[in-house]
Amino acid sequence: MNIITKKTELSTVIEKLKSEGKTVGLVPTMGALHEGHMSLVKACKKGNDIAVVSVFVNPTQFNDKEDLKRYPRTLDKDVALLEKNGCDYVFAPSVEEMYPEEDTRVFNFGYVESVMEGAKRPGHFNGVGQIVSKLFDIVQPHRAYFGMKDFQQIAVIKNMVKQLHYDLEIVSCPIIREKDGLAMSSRNTLLEPEYRKNAPHIHKVLEEATHLTSQMNVEELKKWVVDEINKNPYLETEYFEIVDDTELKPIQDWKENNVKVKDGTDVNSIMRDMMSIILEGALDQELDEELGYSKYDYRNKETDNSRNGHSQKTLHTSYGDMEIDIPRDRKGDFEPQVVKKYQNSITQDMEEKIISMYAKGMTTADIESHMRELYDLEISDSTVSRITDKILPIVKEWQERPLESVYAVVFMDAIHFHARNEGRIVKRAVYIAIGIDMEGRKDVLGMYVGQNESAKFWLSILNGLKNRGVEDILIACVDGLTGFPQAIEAVFPQTEIQQCIIHQIRNTTKFVSYKEIKPLMADLKRVYAAPTEEVALAELDSFDEKWSGKYPKIAKSWKDNWANLSTYFKYPEAVRRLIYTTNTIEGFNRQLRKVTKSKTVFPSDDSLLKMLYLAMIDITKKWTGHRQDWGQIHSQLEIFFEERLERL
DSSP: OEEEOOHHHHHHHHHHHHHTTOOEEEEEEOSOOOHHHHHHHHHHHHHOSEEEEEEOOOGGGOSOHHHHHHSOOOHHHHHHHHHHTTOOEEEOOOHHHHOSSOOOOOOOOGGGGTSTHHHHSTTHHHHHHHHHHHHHHHHOOSEEEEEGGGHHHHHHHHHHHHHHTOOOEEEEEOOOBOTTSOBOOGGGGGSOHHHHHHTTHHHHHHHHHTTOTTTSOHHHHHHHHHHHHHTSTTOOOSOOOOBOTTTOOBOSOGGGTOOOOSSGGGGHHHHHHHHHHHHHHHHHHHHHHHHTSOTTOGGGOOOSOOEEEEEEEEEEETTEEEEEEEEEESSSOOOOSSSOTTOOBOOHHHHHHHTHHHHTTOOHHHHHHHHHHHHOOOOOHHHHHHHHTTHHHHHHHHHTOOOOSEEEEEEEEEEEEEEEETTEEEEEEEEEEEEEETTOOEEEEEEEEESSOOHHHHHHHHHHHHHTTOOEEEEEEESSOTTHHHHHHHHSTTOEEEEOHHHHHHHHHTTSOHHHHHHHHHHHHHHHTOSSHHHHHHHHHHHHHHHTTTOHHHHHHHHHTHHHHSGGGGSOHHHHHHHSSOHHHHHHHHHHHHHHTTOSSBSSHHHHHHHHHHHHHHHHTTOOSOOTTHHHHHHHHHHHTHHHHHHO
16 A cells, blocks of 8 residues: 655556546545445445545635634554555555645536525635535545545535546445444544534434334424434534435425325336336447447547437337437447437346346446446446435335235244344244135235334234224234234234244154154144144144154144144135145245345335335235135135125
């Protein structure tokens, strides 16, 4: 690693590296580095050949001289940390080096610099513009990396890049937090112990607020957040706003930024957005190769041909018609390959490559890599995340959509994942409900992220189903869920419970000797495959007598759970096959596990739910029609539940 203090020296080094075809990334910092900064360095190293990190406490962005004096300066520690994390060049200039004379430039960032932090710290963002533009001029990076902790600053810098026509990509990186949820910041070291202890309360309140958007309007939620923060005696809110993520304009109504949907099929518009972004990027890349130079890179231009705007084309997709911009060249020689000149539709294969990658479990980094390999297209994982984040309001709508009044059978089960929560990795259970209505149609009724099974938890889920229009569930099939019988009794008291036979077998035979498993299973089969409940009980007594000496807990478990294990005996064969096992939901869960196997830890509960929803949409495309034997099942259910069905 090299430490450089002079502008001219760094410019010379960078120019040589670029002449060798190397890509350069820049991470601007003010020092006092921590793991949040290192996440930017790692992202920079991953996306570029060379990582340059600037360490400079910029005086022009401080409107409080005392604040400037107090700002921590730890260059030696910073250098050691950067070397450990793979930084190639550290740029640590003096104030005199960066400002040999006063910088009198005044930027006009418009609205984005006049609100929130800009209003509280006049001149701050102008100072940011001064130093960042100087660094861009010196380093001329291909990409620059900033943390989302400074969200407004990123908006200002993007505005500056556009104004000054810098040919570089601004990469926004996720916030890195302490174990207690506080965003990592160099200024945290300046907090007195009691203030540091109470600071995470802000994040806790904001996290909770994200789950209240369906219960409060914008103004109500803003007031709630301010009140909750101010309840802490060590905190006082300066400002709190709910704004859009581009222009930072206040949101007046949730509908302004949300896509209203009735069901999962309305995800089509989001999918079209993703496809158009990727295709247009691929086409621009193709034209770059055709001309031999990238946009704004006139120094490497060796042709008399040039770009000549765009023309629009309508493409037919399975998600509906989509408008995309096709780049043109001055001579008319450009023949695009990703979308050919006379092509007016997207093949299913192409759609699957573009859309299903995320839904089928690829990480955003995998997608970025895949698109580069297929089309030599650079699409950042942050772009993919931003696009797929539009799914979240759709998920909420889907979770709250109206349901049928009666379901013949509802299967319930849980699948477990790991996700980050307040800086810690925690185990999350996703509880899934799949219903079969009286027409035999199968549907995922809901997916709920929770912690521990309990009667209270299941009560909230079942009440949620009732509030969405469910008046009755004839039979509920579950895997011995803790607290479920009490909850179903409270909400749907007439519902019959069938505990999964297959799960019971697995749970009670997992410690049986390999040599004895075959004869034991043969005897156990006589129990659950018996023609009547009376015969089954007799066979269970025989099993107990034969095997209780070696495995006393097996028969005991079956007898203890018999009330919910034996429900299926009262029904004819067709209904028995439907309800005696939760294979219906187990098969769905297996597909979810296949989709999510590449994700060991999800960054948040929202990220987990987002991927599961997209996967669910993909899986349920094949759920058409009903079971072949549904006519027979329906007739039998009408007889068994005649009175209940007549009342509905």
